[in-house]
Amino acid sequence: MDFVTIWESKWNEALKLWSEYVKLSPAKFLFTEMEEQKEGLTTSFAAIRLKDHRVLLSVNKIKSFQLEDFALEILGHEIGHHVYCPGDLVDQAKLVYIASLAMPRLNHLTPMVVNIYEDLFINDHLKRQNHLQMEEVYRKIGKQNDPFWNFYMRTYELLWALPSGTLTEGKLSDQIQSDAALVSRMIRNFPNDWTKGMFDFASICFPYFFEQNQTSYPIHIQSLLDTLDAGKGMTPPPGITEVDISSELFPKETITGTKKNLTPAEYSAICKSLGIEADVSEITYRFYKDKSIPYLVPFPELRNPSAKEEILEGNDLWDPGSPLEKINWLESTIKSPVVIPGYTTVEDVYGETISTEIQTNPIDLDLFVDCSGSMPNPQTDLSYLTLAGSIIALSALKTGSAVRVTLWSGEKEFLTTNGFIRNEKEILKVLTGYFGGGTCFPLELLEEEYKVEPKRKKHILVISDDGIDTMLTQNYPRDPRQIVSQALKNAQGGGSMVLQLYQPNQNPVVNELQQNGWDIYPIQNWNDLIQFSKHFVKRNYVRN
Template identity: 40%
Template sequence: MNWREHWPAALRAWGRFTKVHDPMWCATTAEANKAGLTSSFAMFRLDDRTVVLDVQAATELGLSDFPVEVMAHEIGHHVLCPADLADHARLLGRVRQGLPNLEQHAPLVANLYADMLINDRLQRSRGLRMAQVYERLADPDSTPLWTFFMRIFEILWSVPSGTLTRKEIDSSMDGDAQLGAKLARVYATDWQRGAGGFAALCYRYLAEQAEGDFAQARRRVCVGVVGDGVPVPGLTGMDTEPITHPALDPRVNDFAPEQAPTENPLQGAGQYREPFEYGQILRQLGLSVSDEDAAARYYRERAAPHLVRFPVKTRPLSSEPLPEGHTAWDIGEPIETVDWVATALRSPVVVPGMTTMQRLIGRTEADESDRRPVDLDLYVDSSGSMPNPRQTVSYLTLAGAILALSALRVGARVQATLWSGTDEFLMTDGFVRDETAVMHVLTGYFGSYTAFPIHILRKTYLERERAEPTHIVVISDDGVDTMVQAADELGRPGAEIAAAALAAAGAGGTLVLNLWSDEVEERIRSITPGWDVSRVTDWQQLIDFAAAFSRRQYERSRS
């Protein structure tokens, strides 16, 4: 079978103007595995919009007579569902909400749901032989999940029971399949909203199966793969619309009681996923990311709306004169502008307006270094009283990201230090312009006791000469008193080092502290003279502080 010659017909199934570049036809399963297709016979790669087909596996499944149907189905993932990475991520998020404690099966359920919508469109509206495709895929040893899925197609396409299914179907499964078929039609053009209900229908079949039983279903559905390093925007936000089981959904079940619209307390409240769930969804999308990389992506996205505006460079003229040559001096111009040396060199006889010369003076553009913003020296508390930023939202990390990324955006350098107990610190290699290095530090975690790394202040400002003005920011709580009440490893008092570092930094210092009482605030102010103490009473207030500080510190300096 020459699959290549059927590709134009597969494209036409979705319209004359559908454009997708030629697929990757893999003659053997081994070749398909090298292309990233490992658990199925076909897939649509969402990162580069490429159809990948394992011809050997498709032939073994008896699908060599259906090239148009197989390839048109894969194109449907580009045209209909999920169409792009952002929608795929939202689809996974909705499915996960419908699978509490079974979220690991979200990719399979999302793929079944998308396949159901695409196949129904191709069978009913395009006249393709999707029912015959699944008849070829019928398996007498099918699992309850696959039997339930096939029964939905039998209902959708009005084919006799047993055409696509090979197991006995009880009344409970048949009722679920009836709801699934109605859901497919009701939410055909609003498929994001229906995804959670479909997941709820699949829940009991997933719970009843052993992990090894899912291999059969995975081999019979197509998979979408996303390449490593692909950005997936909009994933930190959480879909707050509640999941409704189709049996309770009046749009699906005519006998469901009409529910008065109730206000969802989460709706529109700006809810966000936790970092651990964000990382899980990235991996279920197909990205191979570490906890560190996932956390860095999470806090970058959360910080983005609060960053300073991208700077607009101005070019003011310098007051420094720039000689640009000579021109004739004429009567009526200021006498003091005559260049008598140039006049004498031109002629020993001075004839006003004829031999007199004057110098042309221009101006140089300002050196950009004259307008360089102050550097940022950032210290973020990572003691046991602080959350692990890779598991739950850490507003300390988020505030640090807003400050650091804003500084980097306008051309400043950043030194970031994460600290906890004695000798427990992680820092960048001095002041850097490397965003990845800064985020690596900010998303780390120690969770130990509290001991400010006073020796870093000493080495940064007292043992070296800082030529560039720097602002020091410390994000902590009342544990910041270890900065001034303890001594360094050389026995030098912390208060003395902190005061000297503040003076040497040249652009001030700010202590951003979560303090529970006015008395504690007064005590901190009394032991840290010269420092600007900004108090918050809730960690979430750090976002407002960081955004306001960045605008005040950096927007004026470059735009």
């Protein structure tokens, strides 16, 4: 019987190694090199794919290593990646990031180190809990006269009480013995919280590759790497804008024992390490959305305690010019079995009465964010302007408001959403863009939008610095002051400006804007924007 048939019959048994309730699609066997390349299985004999929770197996490579008799060992190991370590893309991303902090200048090797670390937990579980022959798989792969490989294999020998030399090659140095002993204790101490040991494990691995100036994955390790592109085909993972870094071996390191805030550039690097193929705008959108969620607040809305309620008063003749859906077909057929539009068709007539219900009218948000050269690039560094804009925009969407976002820099240099919309992805993609040019407020957008009073009240919010003076001082065909004054009046929901000013009380343009009804909130640094966004609705700016 072909070994593939045997392995397929053992799939359910392999699932039960972890739980009676684990359900995964059966493993996918790849029979040709073309199939392997299509699925991305080019170096290892097995791999996982988190997108559809599949296990991929190379028939030819399994034969080349003579692993046909180890179905449960290999199937159980790959299932362990799905249900145990890492389990999902978020945990995988956290491990990759923590490892990168411990391996400066060797970040290209961190996915490999993470993979090896996860294998230790899974293999130890299968060996101790299920009594599988995990060491025999490594016997088939073969010994290597390599310091890192010997350190890795010596760790297994200590975990499973195997005689020295069972999996290792030659005389081992004291450093290898010491490192293996530390890691074996680490695996036993953190079986359910592996993020605690990731920094220490990567720190132990670092010298093995740094001293050899390793630029790529060692050939003998490549056959074991089954999680390298686990995130291929997936969207950027949520929930990793902050990661806890802990260490038992290096507790005095400034980087450990704290919650580390990622930058957009670091988040982008993690996505690349996971095999995620997404453009910069998609990655940046995901980053700022996650960063905003803890700060979301209710957005202002007008409350009407005497909302009108409709009451059915009877029927009246339906006119052919009225919408077809207004016809009351039941009453029409009762009136005449033969329906003649405009003669026998009737529609309901409603009156209004005062209700005790409270009617809420969300105020739309018109957000203008300065993106000139004095502002940080939100795609590489954490931009508090972008973060504050995201917090306020997403808060507005929560209460039913529509949002228009405009990113502006120099003259005629702006990016805006297609009017007032409720698509958070489109809103944040505009917010996370970047110009980095001169400074010139887009008066034409204010002029066009507020020529007349809009149907829904709007609040105009501007986030900028001293460059806000271009709102009134730029060379514009029509009077800027008249345009700004009319916009504030017709918006009906008020206007606010959050400004980083070098001399708050000595800026004549800002003083003029404040006298004309704009609420001015000077801040000392961009970090203060977070406090402003959190307390945005507590400030009395809504004009009912």
